[in-house]
Amino acid sequence: MNAAYTRLKTRFGRIAALGEAGAMLGWDASAMMPAGGGEARGEQLATLAGLGHELLTAPQVADDLAAAEATGDWDAANLDLMRRAHIRATALPTELVEASTRANSACEKIWREARRTSDFALVRPALTEVVRLQRETAVALSPALGLSPYDALMDSFQRGVTAAEVEPIFAAYEAFLATALPRAEEIQARRGAAIPLTGPFPVPAQRDLARRLSIRMGLEADHSRLDESLHPFCGGTPTDVRITTRYREDDVAQALLGVLHETGHALYERGLPEAFARQPVGEAAGMAAHESQSLIIEMQTCRSDAYLAFLGRELRAVFGGDAAPYAADNLARLWRHVGRGFIRVDADEITYPAHIILRFRMERALIAGDLAVADIPGAWNEGMQKLLGITPPDDARGCLQDIHWHDGAFGYFPSYTLGAMAAAQLMRAARAAITELDAQLAQGDASALLGWLRSHVHGQGSRLGFQDLLRAATGKPLDPADFQAHLTARYLD
Amino acid sequence: MNAAYTRLKTRFGRIAALGEAGAMLGWDASAMMPAGGGEARGEQLATLAGLGHELLTAPQVADDLAAAEATGDWDAANLDLMRRAHIRATALPTELVEASTRANSACEKIWREARRTSDFALVRPALTEVVRLQRETAVALSPALGLSPYDALMDSFQRGVTAAEVEPIFAAYEAFLATALPRAEEIQARRGAAIPLTGPFPVPAQRDLARRLSIRMGLEADHSRLDESLHPFCGGTPTDVRITTRYREDDVAQALLGVLHETGHALYERGLPEAFARQPVGEAAGMAAHESQSLIIEMQTCRSDAYLAFLGRELRAVFGGDAAPYAADNLARLWRHVGRGFIRVDADEITYPAHIILRFRMERALIAGDLAVADIPGAWNEGMQKLLGITPPDDARGCLQDIHWHDGAFGYFPSYTLGAMAAAQLMRAARAAITELDAQLAQGDASALLGWLRSHVHGQGSRLGFQDLLRAATGKPLDPADFQAHLTARYLD
Numbered sequence: 001m002n003a004a005y006t007r008l009k010t011r012f013g014r015i016a017a018l019g020e021a022g023a024m025l026g027w028d029a030s031a032m033m034p035a036g037g038g039e040a041r042g043e044q045l046a047t048l049a050g051l052g053h054e055l056l057t058a059p060q061v062a063d064d065l066a067a068a069e070a071t072g073d074w075d076a077a078n079l080d081l082m083r084r085a086h087i088r089a090t091a092l093p094t095e096l097v098e099a100s101t102r103a104n105s106a107c108e109k110i111w112r113e114a115r116r117t118s119d120f121a122l123v124r125p126a127l128t129e130v131v132r133l134q135r136e137t138a139v140a141l142s143p144a145l146g147l148s149p150y151d152a153l154m155d156s157f158q159r160g161v162t163a164a165e166v167e168p169i170f171a172a173y174e175a176f177l178a179t180a181l182p183r184a185e186e187i188q189a190r191r192g193a194a195i196p197l198t199g200p201f202p203v204p205a206q207r208d209l210a211r212r213l214s215i216r217m218g219l220e221a222d223h224s225r226l227d228e229s230l231h232p233f234c235g236g237t238p239t240d241v242r243i244t245t246r247y248r249e250d251d252v253a254q255a256l257l258g259v260l261h262e263t264g265h266a267l268y269e270r271g272l273p274e275a276f277a278r279q280p281v282g283e284a285a286g287m288a289a290h291e292s293q294s295l296i297i298e299m300q301t302c303r304s305d306a307y308l309a310f311l312g313r314e315l316r317a318v319f320g321g322d323a324a325p326y327a328a329d330n331l332a333r334l335w336r337h338v339g340r341g342f343i344r345v346d347a348d349e350i351t352y353p354a355h356i357i358l359r360f361r362m363e364r365a366l367i368a369g370d371l372a373v374a375d376i377p378g379a380w381n382e383g384m385q386k387l388l389g390i391t392p393p394d395d396a397r398g399c400l401q402d403i404h405w406h407d408g409a410f411g412y413f414p415s416y417t418l419g420a421m422a423a424a425q426l427m428r429a430a431r432a433a434i435t436e437l438d439a440q441l442a443q444g445d446a447s448a449l450l451g452w453l454r455s456h457v458h459g460q461g462s463r464l465g466f467q468d469l470l471r472a473a474t475g476k477p478l479d480p481a482d483f484q485a486h487l488t489a490r491y492l493d
Numbered sequence: 494m495n496a497a498y499t500r501l502k503t504r505f506g507r508i509a510a511l512g513e514a515g516a517m518l519g520w521d522a523s524a525m526m527p528a529g530g531g532e533a534r535g536e537q538l539a540t541l542a543g544l545g546h547e548l549l550t551a552p553q554v555a556d557d558l559a560a561a562e563a564t565g566d567w568d569a570a571n572l573d574l575m576r577r578a579h580i581r582a583t584a585l586p587t588e589l590v591e592a593s594t595r596a597n598s599a600c601e602k603i604w605r606e607a608r609r610t611s612d613f614a615l616v617r618p619a620l621t622e623v624v625r626l627q628r629e630t631a632v633a634l635s636p637a638l639g640l641s642p643y644d645a646l647m648d649s650f651q652r653g654v655t656a657a658e659v660e661p662i663f664a665a666y667e668a669f670l671a672t673a674l675p676r677a678e679e680i681q682a683r684r685g686a687a688i689p690l691t692g693p694f695p696v697p698a699q700r701d702l703a704r705r706l707s708i709r710m711g712l713e714a715d716h717s718r719l720d721e722s723l724h725p726f727c728g729g730t731p732t733d734v735r736i737t738t739r740y741r742e743d744d745v746a747q748a749l750l751g752v753l754h755e756t757g758h759a760l761y762e763r764g765l766p767e768a769f770a771r772q773p774v775g776e777a778a779g780m781a782a783h784e785s786q787s788l789i790i791e792m793q794t795c796r797s798d799a800y801l802a803f804l805g806r807e808l809r810a811v812f813g814g815d816a817a818p819y820a821a822d823n824l825a826r827l828w829r830h831v832g833r834g835f836i837r838v839d840a841d842e843i844t845y846p847a848h849i850i851l852r853f854r855m856e857r858a859l860i861a862g863d864l865a866v867a868d869i870p871g872a873w874n875e876g877m878q879k880l881l882g883i884t885p886p887d888d889a890r891g892c893l894q895d896i897h898w899h900d901g902a903f904g905y906f907p908s909y910t911l912g913a914m915a916a917a918q919l920m921r922a923a924r925a926a927i928t929e930l931d932a933q934l935a936q937g938d939a940s941a942l943l944g945w946l947r948s949h950v951h952g953q954g955s956r957l958g959f960q961d962l963l964r965a966a967t968g969k970p971l972d973p974a975d976f977q978a979h980l981t982a983r984y985l986d
Contacts (some may be wrong), residue, residue, distance in 0.1 A: 017540035021514055028517060032525070036716035037733025040513060041773065047510035051544055223529035234542060240530025278536065 001075060004067035008082055009279060011055055011064075016278035018052040020237045027235040027242040031227040033053055056089045073274075074281055077463045081280035084145065088156065090145040092137060100133045104408035111406035118396035120377050127406060128373040130368050136408045138367050143159045150367045153411030158286035158418065160465015161478070163364055166414050169421070169480045170357045174387065176484050177354060181388075184338045184350055184491040194333035197315075197324045201252040209318050210245065210259040213311075217263050217297065218450040224266060232258050234265035234294075238277065241266040252315065253335055257298060264297030265290055267450060271458025287412065291419025292426060293457065299349055299420070300427040300486070301449065306441035308332055314444070338491060340388045342397040349420070350487055354387040356417040359402070363410050422470060424483035426457065429474040494568060497560035502772060504548055504557075509771035511545040513528050513730045520728040520735045524720040545697070547583045565775055570956045574773035577638065581649065584637040585630060593626040597901035599927075604899035609817060611889035620899060621866040624859050627903045631860050635729015643860045646904030651779035651911065654971070656857055659907050662914070662973045663850045667880065669977050674881075677843055677984040687826035690808075694745040702811050703738065703752040706804075710756050710790065711943040713940040717759060725757035727752050727787075731770065731855040734759040745808065748830055750791060757790030758783055760936045760943060764951025775954045778962055780905065784912025785919060786950065792842060793920040793979070794942065799934035801825055804873055807937070831984060833881045835890040842913070843980055847880040849910040852895070856903050915963060919950065922967040 020043055027349055029041050047213055056063075065086060070079040114123035138149035145152050151162050166446035211226045219241070229244035236242035243262040245255045269282055276282030284290050301307055305328055312326035324330060338348045344355035365371035371379060380399040381391050392398030430452045431437050440448055456473040467477040520640055522534050548554075558579060563572040600619035607616035631642035638645050643657045704719045712734070722737035729735035736755040740748045761777055769775030777783050794800055798821055805819035817823060831841045837848035855872055858864035864872060873892040874884050885891030897905055923945045924930050933941055949966040960970040 013536075014540050014544070016542075017537050021518060021537045021541060023523060024518060025514060025536070028521065032718065034715050034718060034733055036713065037730065040730050040732045040770070043506075044510050044514045044517070047507050048514060051507070199860065222527050225525065225527060237530065237533050239533045240527060277533070489818075 001071065002067070002069045005070045005075070005079060008064050008068055008079070011058075011061065012082055012085075012280060013278045015052050015055050016280075016283075018048045018055075020278070022048045022052075023235055023237055024240075024242075027244075030229040030231070030233070030235075031242070031244050039102050053089060059124065061086055063176060069285055071255065073233055074276065074461075074463060077474060078276065078279050078281035084159075085280060087144045087332075088141065092140050096133065096136055096234050097141065100130075100408060103129045103133050104380065104406075108403065108407045111403065115396050115400040118394040118400065120395045120400060122230060123400070123406065124373055127376075130406070130408050131373055131410075134408060135367055138410075150364050150411065151283070153367065154414065155411070156458070157409075157412045158288040158415050158466050159462070160467050160469070161288065161418065162284070163360075163414075165467065165478070166418065168359065169478060170353070170360060170417070172480050173484070174416075176386070176480075176487075177350070180487060180492060181338070181340070181350055184487075187492065188333075188338055191333065194337070197252060197325050197334065198321075199252065199319075200249040200286040201319055203247040203249060205318050206247050206252060206255050207301070209314065210256050213256070213314065213444070214243065214259055214263045214266075214318040216444050217260065217267065217446050219263050219266050219270065223270060225258065232262060234262040234269070236269075238269045238272045238274075241269050256311075257302065257335065258317075259296035260302045261294045262295035267297065267453070268293040268458050271450075271454045273459055273461045276461055281463055285457075285460065285462050285464065286420060286466060287415035288418035289457070289469060291415055292422035293419075295420050295423040296427055296449075296453070297446075300423050301441060301446055302334055303332070304438070304441055305329075305332060307444070308436040309442050310444040336490065340390050342390065342392045343401055350491060351388060353456075355406065356384040356413050358387055359404075359413040360417075363405065363413065366405075367410060378444070418466065418478065421478055421480055421483040422466075424486040425470060425474050425476075425479060425488070426453070428482045429456070494564065495560070495562045497557040498563045498568070498572060501554070501557050501561055502571070504551075504554065505575055505578075505773060506771045508545050508548050509776075511541045511548075513771070515541045515545075516728055516730055517733075517735075520737075522797075523722040523724070523726070523728075524735070524737050529959070536832055546582060549578060554579055555583075565964075567769065567954075567956060570774050571769065571774035574955055577652075578773060580637045581634065585633050585678075589626065589629055589633065590753040591867060592900060593623075593630060596622045597628050601896065601900045604893065604896065608889050608893040611887040611893065613888045613893060615687070616893070616899065620869075623899065623901050624866055624903075628860055628862065631903075643904065644856050646860065647907065648904070650783040650905045651908050651921070651959050652955070653779070653960050653962070654781065654911065656853075656907075658960070658971070659853065659911065662971060663846070663853060663910070665973050666846050666910075666977070667850060669973075669980075670843070670880070671850060673842055673977075673980060673985060674831070674833070677980075678803075680985065681826075681831055681931055684826065687830070689822050690745060690818050690827065692745065692812075693742040694812055696740040696742060697810050699740050699745060699748050702807065703749050706749070706807065706937070707756040707759075709937050710753065710760065710939050712756050712759050712763065716763060719752065725755060727755040729762075731762045731765045731767075734762050745812070749804075749808075750795065750828065753795045754787045754791035757787035760790065760946070761786040761951050764947045766952050766954045769954055774956055778950075778953065778955050778957065779959060780908035781911035781915065781959055782950070782962060784908055785915035786912075786946065788913050788916035789920055789942075789946070790939075794934060794939055795915050796829055797934055798822075798825060799931040800937070801828075802935050803937040829983065833883050835877070835883065835885045836894055843984060844881060845913065846910040847928055849906050851876040852897075852906040853910075856906065858896065858936065859898075860903060911959065911971065914971055914973055915959075917979040918963060918967050918969075919946070920979070921975045922949075 025041060025044055033041060065083055068079055070076050077134060107123065107130045110123045110126045115119060134153065138153050141152035142149045145155060147155055148163065173202055207226065214226065215221055224241045224243065226243050226245070228246055230246065232245045234241060234243050242441060243259060245258045245262065247255045268290060273282050284366040302311065308331045309328040312328055312331050316323065338350050339349060340345055346351070347355055356378065362371060362376065362383065376399045377395050381490055385391050430449055433452055434448045437449060440446070457469065460469060464472060470476065470478055518534060518537055526534060558576055561572055563569050600616065600623045603616045603619045607613060627646065631646050633637065634645035635642045638648060640648055641656065647656060700719065708714055716732055717734045717736065719736050719738070721739055723739065725738045727734060727736050736752060736759055738748045738755065740749045761783060765777060766775050795804065801824045802821040805821055805824050809816065809819040831843050833844060836842055837845065840848055851873065855864060855869065855876065868886050869892050878884050923942055926945055927941045931944060933939070950962065953962060957965060963969065964970055
């Protein structure tokens, strides 16, 4: 560790502190800010982002990166991540960055109207421009990062996994789905309908229960908050995590399972290595890794038979009523219901990957120039028919449903399913290491699981890319077999 | 307006945006943040402050200030304020700034223990160092700003008024007090005791009422929030003002009048000139000006007979019970009670200035080197005896009660009483301009008053110093006669 590296650590620490300030102001904008504060908040966030960019692209940085030496796994990885951040910030011409920002912002606005009126033609010109600039960006980043153009985009969301690795994994899943989905539907039909949970579920009681379960899952009250926002998220900083949700009096599942999902994200942030706080290597490993942590809590843990037994008791203790609707088996029928739907965010565990596979293939083709924007609706509907056997009745329930592409986010979608698969793989490894895991979960006790995740995932920060993280934690790179085994055990046995 | 001035406007806009971000994070730290977020919040705030300082002291600033030209009152004043900010940021050696920051922080910590144990000797060494560094600071700033050393300190809280102007005003008040206070006490004794307001006053109802009255006073719901914190304050930014308070079930006055006080501050921020948002001239004119706006709402407006009649009706509508305790006359006896006390923050309108006069004279002497730190307790108790005829039983209720000096804030205290006097003077001018003001206030309607303040104070930003602001609004500089007339009418007639 020489002086140049020490200077870089100081500099990246300031950049990260600006990022933390921005994260807090972003949370505030969603959870607290009165509408009238929006314009000034935009100025504040733009200033923080601009100063962060200036710190990252100052001439001194290139000099320091050239002279920096760092020894040991952690500092070497940290220095490497500094280099990559610098490349990302400097490899693109300013005009391209600005044109992209403008195009994304314009397209996103038009998309809201296009989705409302289910009118793809309305957004087509703006989306064409967004895709053109994303292709330019991908091509410009590609040589600097030593990645294919699409991988260069994907890399900004999740480092250490390539489209060439993802495609066969997704293809294997597609084959699995072809037989698994009809079979799951058949078993589900045989088991009969669930008893509905009838509310009302008063919001203060929901809030208290969600907070209590979040804390019981291991999130420290002194380092977190739970608030409300239109779009639930996990924000804030590693020592001060801010979860938001929204409540409906007639539906207890949305907020409760939503908070537990965000708790998974929050626990990841809480477990990041303190010794590298506000350093690149001290951050979470990427979006797929992050999604693996929300899903290992929400899907692998909280929707397990064992935890549902605990959850049913807790719910009934708070909201009262008959025992039958709160039985684990009934909750499983309610909250693990499988169905072919048009909307990704409403999809179940089995069909969700189909929505992602469709988007992954299409965005790869868009970036490669093999798919024209004008052909998106047709390709979308064809893909839905092929993967799930259904055709959206309109584009609002088809290619217009997601904000991502219309906001310039290409390479993000795979993270959802890579995360779901990684969650299953990590859970299998954790289960092998923890005796009596289900008995613990049946008491709502996830501490042993959390301990395992702390050492194998959270505490690793960004030291390793996605595949290497899985290798170190489970002995192998991403293996869709573990996810399929999980689904088979849960839905098909 | 040439290019150099335009560059400066951009730069000061960024500095102000950083300040706004810091203000929001400061609010969050007091009102929202879990304890575990404190350390990281310190890093975030230090980074924002550091970057703001770097922007203000960059070599380019001196060049631009030398070349800048601005025409018109507003831009000329803006440029002048930029120069003054630059002088403040560059006139002091870095070592002095850092030594001062360290000394203040160390002393403040020791002071908490010293106050708890009423042990002045404990804090004396640390306070001696703070005073020494404040004197050095004052002496260094003095020539650069063209002000006496003490005025250079006072100027950082309130521009445009000097100690030489303040001293005769305070002397006049001291003479007034000598006869006014005994007479007020005598009248009060003759009128007999008030009927106490007996709670409990449920907190949610207090909160709703306080918020409603704050909004009725003219604070837009879309541009403000009301939350809780240990130490009530008004924070945030001009388009997103954040008021905090604290509630006691057995005392409705503390939160209610506290919120109305902070509403005065908030209305000032809301009324600042939008055309100069995030520019020096677009900020509030100083701490005395700010206090004049909280006090014109709390003291001049809300504790007036007219408004108390309205307030009594509102309170009774919410909390019910007999009519008698809520009669305006009874509320006046409760909330305009006069008494000689040791504690500044608990003081009434008449005796409050005595607490300030004492501190003003002592801190002037400390900075001039005419008073040694070791002699503070003696001088304090002597001053209290002379001004109010009482002697604190211990230093905790004497010279150790306030954080200000122990945190390095010298020159701040006069703002409280300059604000109280300015509030009376502004109210008198407003009253002359607005027919039927009391009839409006009796309906809780302060819109005409707010309109007058918007044009004569709020909308003036920092264009004028304190005395010039008063001259423009009322036709004369600060005149203690208006405050004395107010007190005479309220307490002595």
